[in-house]
Amino acid sequence: MVMKKICLIIASGLFLLCGCEQQDFLEEQGNSDTALSLEVAGLGIWTADGISKSVFEQGDQIGLHIFSGNNASQNKITYDGTKWSLQTSVLLSESDKEIYAYYPFNSEYTPDNPVFIDHTSGIDYLYSSAYTVNQYNPSLLLEMKHALALIEFEFVAVNLPFPIMIERILIEGTGLHSRAKLDLQTGNLEYVEGIYNPAIIYGWQLDNEYATYGMKVNLMVVPVKATEAAMGIIVNFQFDSFIKSWQFPLSTIWQSGKKYTYRVYIEGTHLWVVQADIAEWTDGGYTRIPLIY
Incomplete structure (x- = not known):
């Protein structure tokens, strides 16, 4: 897609x-x-x-x-x-x-x-x-x-004895609404309650399915308010050989028209994420x- x-x-x-x-x-x-x-x-x-x-x-x-x-x-x-x-x-x-x-x-x-x-x-x-x-x-x-808000994952360190293929990356949780109503006259968003479908990107959608140094993967999400993030939002990295999850801070805020960059580090089967930048999209x-x- x-x-x-x-x-x-x-x-x-x-x-x-x-x-x-x-x-x-x-x-x-x-x-x-x-x-x-x-x-x-x-x-x-x-x-x-x-x-x-x-x-x-x-x-x-x-x-x-x-x-x-x-x-x-x-x-x-x-x-x-x-x-x-x-x-x-x-x-x-x-x-x-x-x-x-x-x-x-x-x-x-x-x-x-x-x-x-x-x-x-x-x-x-x-x-x-x-x-x-x-x-x-x-x-x-x-x-x-x-x-929407744009979430970017940048792979800045990939130290593995073998290549790993990205099957999919998804952002999900009860703190992430997937559908909202936009008021054009005010720009305000109102969540459609009870709909929490994940934002997903699959490896086959990327030019390169293998996780490599410098690789960037983007997902668009419905903006998140701090009160919603407290309900929990995680990112799941699903590779062909292992799966790793990381929880976003409970104080996370994602605003419309902003790009949020997170740096991803992989060492063996260990993975951790650090927020690096917030910029205009x-x-x-x-x-x-x-x-x-």
Whole structure:
């Protein structure tokens, strides 16, 4: 199973048109071309072992929730392999509209319903803060944020008389909820109680199934609050010749959009883990692609 991730910033100028009641405004502007360019700045789709392909896939869709006064609507932009397109034109007036974006698009996630995230899906869920647009400010800049947290295991010492194959690595426990509701307007998460499925990556998903020096393995998880971690979270390293477990500290906190690196040491059949770093979850590289309607 490939773990898909779109990383960094998505900067977009959407195809925004003024409504008929703004005819005078259109005439003042020449009414020749009200379409804005749509660009993606800094992108990447990652495989399970964290290697960026730096490309969007055909069919990728970003959902938009648009609020105007007491009214709310849903829209989306879709990538066809060469360009992006907006499903329905957005009409602007002097009144403000607030726009929230999320990835991937799901028609069931209307503005009245929450967006669900689940780390067993292998999807890198993204969302944006609110952006205000109107006829005088029709440009939309979307900065997408990761809803999940990224856990990275870096093998920094592997001293063995024989090679060991990774069968799977899983993070589990009653302190780790696997499903949550994301409120786009606040960014708050609400756990779906009673669902504690582990986050798993299998050796066959990696470029190299054998544990080697410098190897990095990434898993995405639903964020963890300190009060939940106290219930217990462990990581199980299952190799072909032995299995080792390590319990995360009871004070563990994993936040959305953060990458938590843990260093793994293996000496014979002994294994121990040390937390090394907490950083923003971002991708390297920077690319601008003009997207034409």
